[in-house]
Amino acid sequence: MTDMPNRVEIHEEGPREGFQIEPGPISTADKIRLVEALADTGLHHIQVCSFVNPRVVPAWADAEAVVAGFKAKPDVHYSALWFNENGLNRALAFKDKLTISGSISLAASDAFTHKNLNRGHAENLDAMRKQTAAHQKNGVAVERIGVMAAFGCNYQGDIAPAQVVSVIEDGFKIADEAGATITTLSLADTMGWATPSRIDRVVGAVRSRWPDYQISLHLHDTRGQAVANAYTALRMGVSRFDSTVGGLGGCPYAGQKGAAGNICTEELVLLCEEEGIATGVNLDALIEVGRLAETIVGHVLPGELIHAGSLDAFRRKAH
């Protein structure tokens, strides 16, 4: 017996994760094309861009143009990412088009926090306190605590589940002080350390401590284990996942050139649908968008279904 959900909520992050790491300049028109194509597949949550410093991430210098440019569908939630009040303000300029909510973003590895943000956990807590206040000042709900490197770290090695719990506790302190109501705990396998038993232990520890909160997983396929990890999480009843079409993306700070990106949306959808879990996504349409993504970035993407096709496509031909 498992706790397999009937339905999962997939948060597509291909445009944001993918275009930030791609070497070639991608045109604003192509970014818009990908966002609009994704929205036509049945995906209801699409992260469209990062509002970050264009000197640090030049690939997102056109974030405003992308958000202004795409034609929004009424039943799709479009979101964006930001790391400070300036980014939040840029997002708020599009509050009629974007779904804007805040996160308290922490990492279970101090070594990663130093490498990624050039500050320690304590300083990061201060920054998150300020950011939470900035969100609330602007009337933006802070609903999520996110933990990066929750399953292990290239710089720190293994991460104990108790460490993940402790970091989330720090996040709740910030939320409680600010009067924010957290609904979702997001665990990120930023550098591809998760394996099925590690999913079991970390998700288990977090759920035992906070049984009433939604758990969301952000998995990377760095070592080829992402689909097995998602399956393990599904068996535990986890029903919210981030993923990227074609497996776009990767972590620019993980120190692994050429490493794979996020779990591929097509492979996650195939897994869910074949296991009887509804995704709302038309897989064949999504595979076409994966092919579009490959054309846009100009190189082969790791998503296998781009090349193999869905099972349903072959079922139709067989009958």
Add this chain to the structure above:
Amino acid sequence: MTDMPNRVEIHEEGPREGFQIEPGPISTADKIRLVEALADTGLHHIQVCSFVNPRVVPAWADAEAVVAGFKAKPDVHYSALWFNENGLNRALAFKDKLTISGSISLAASDAFTHKNLNRGHAENLDAMRKQTAAHQKNGVAVERIGVMAAFGCNYQGDIAPAQVVSVIEDGFKIADEAGATITTLSLADTMGWATPSRIDRVVGAVRSRWPDYQISLHLHDTRGQAVANAYTALRMGVSRFDSTVGGLGGCPYAGQKGAAGNICTEELVLLCEEEGIATGVNLDALIEVGRLAETIVGHVLPGELIHAGSLDAFRRKAH
């Protein structure tokens, strides 16, 4: 609770599966280099070549030269593949160097049998009857029944578990008539149709019918589900897998250009070792062989660990 084994037996098929499908000519010396490098990683079962018609598979015209050329290690079993008595006789010329045993090789999909072998199931049974007799005449034990397309078929669609059971029964009839003692039932996901619940149903049906036989899985990663499928099988106690270093290979008859090959040995070893299942393989050494395989074939292979490295490599750096 699961039936997870303490140890798995991995049958490395990279040289045989990989070199048969690679477009570029691969030198005999490089084939030998790969076989010898694999034997240094702790792998105990390596399939080194195919004794097939060189007009059909020109890439294996040098099968004899490869087998004659590699330096054998005493604790490693080297095997080969063949499809008829001529191939068997070519293998028997190396009976002091190769581990030679026979298979009754069938397919659960009649459409696939037609496409792959240009004959139907009944004709294939006749051919297998003759081949079994040829093996026994030569003193070669026939120990294995193999079922291709056991989880689904690009030409026939879904395959019922009862169909797989029926095909294995046909195989047992041949074995019984010939007085052969079967020990292993090998289920191949030739075209990447398996998903966790399908593994569960097919392996479950076969094991219920023949509880005392070893089950071996030959998984392909065509749709990115191979590691999740292996994990599901491990939980059911399956302890023998075929795999290929770097994910070399693929099925030339599957009608999917560019589709991924077999489950990658490195990813399978990582999964097992992190779950506490012994493989006997030095993963870091194996990753180096994956890099060698990439150099030999001259293009990027799907195995993620070639680019990401093992967890242990990062653990050592972190401490």
